[in-house]
Amino acid sequence: MLRDQSGQATAEYALVIVAAALIAVALITWASGSDVLPDFFDSVIQRVKGLAGGG
Numbered sequence: 001m002l003r004d005q006s007g008q009a010t011a012e013y014a015l016v017i018v019a020a021a022l023i024a025v026a027l028i029t030w031a032s033g034s035d036v037l038p039d040f041f042d043s044v045i046q047r048v049k050g051l052a053g054g055g
């Protein structure tokens with residue numbers, strides 16, 4: 001007997017979105033508690049300034 005599984009894909013997408021959100025929250029929490037983000041953005045800015053000839 002075949003059952004209608006049209007809502008199953010929606011539930012799977014919802015679980016994937018929840019998992020991605022949890023991973024993002026974990027990364028943001030980790031990065032905000034360390035000096036990773038400021039150091040990263042400083043290095044990006046220095047590299048851009050170097051490419052632009054401003055530094």
